[in-house]
Amino acid sequence: MNSKIILAKWTDRFLAWLIDFIIVSTISTTIIFLSFGTIYYEVDDEGLWAENTQYIPASILFFIYWTVLEYKTGQTVGKKILNLRVKNMDGEKPSLKGILLSSFGKSFLLPIDVIMGWVLTNQKRQRVFNKLGDTIIIKIKETEENSGSTYLKD
Numbered sequence: 110m111n112s113k114i115i116l117a118k119w120t121d122r123f124l125a126w127l128i129d130f131i132i133v134s135t136i137s138t139t140i141i142f143l144s145f146g147t148i149y150y151e152v153d154d155e156g157l158w159a160e161n162t163q164y165i166p167a168s169i170l171f172f173i174y175w176t177v178l179e180y181k182t183g184q185t186v187g188k189k190i191l192n193l194r195v196k197n198m199d200g201e202k203p204s205l206k207g208i209l210l211s212s213f214g215k216s217f218l219l220p221i222d223v224i225m226g227w228v229l230t231n232q233k234r235q236r237v238f239n240k241l242g243d244t245i246i247i248k249i250k251e252t253e254e255n256s257g258s259t260y261l262k263d
Contacts, residue, residue, distance in 0.1 A: 130171075179195045
């Protein structure tokens with residue numbers, strides 16, 4: 110374990126989330142479009158936008174995306190691009206329970222999770238569900254990512 114853990118900035122975390130949001134939203138919208146032939150459909154003579162009715166299915170897709178990727182690799186696509194990783198409080202791989210809690214908060218209750226995290230912050234830049242799941246988001250140094258690997262040309 111590395112004795113120095115660099116906590117990720119809120120801005121980096123937001124940008125990673127935004128990248129992930131765009132990816133999963135594109136997939137979710139595509140699924141709705143392929144299912145209904147449009148992102149706009151009629152219900153009882155009133156038009157409803159897909160966004161209004163796909164909150165739960167989209168949130169479930171987000172939950173699966175974050176849970177699988179963060180548990181298996183510690184990173185989503187957004188985190189990978191920004192050199193961030195999910196760890197437990199000791200800097201080790203987090204438990205499945207920790208990942209499930211963290212993913213639930215950002216999939217279903219993100220505004221509340223973030224605002225309460227800012228209000229109740231504990232100097233570790235944790236959202237409420239990060240704190241409940243005993244997880245932190247760290248910045249990976251390039252040397253950590255490639256430690257132990259030396260590339261030489263033949």
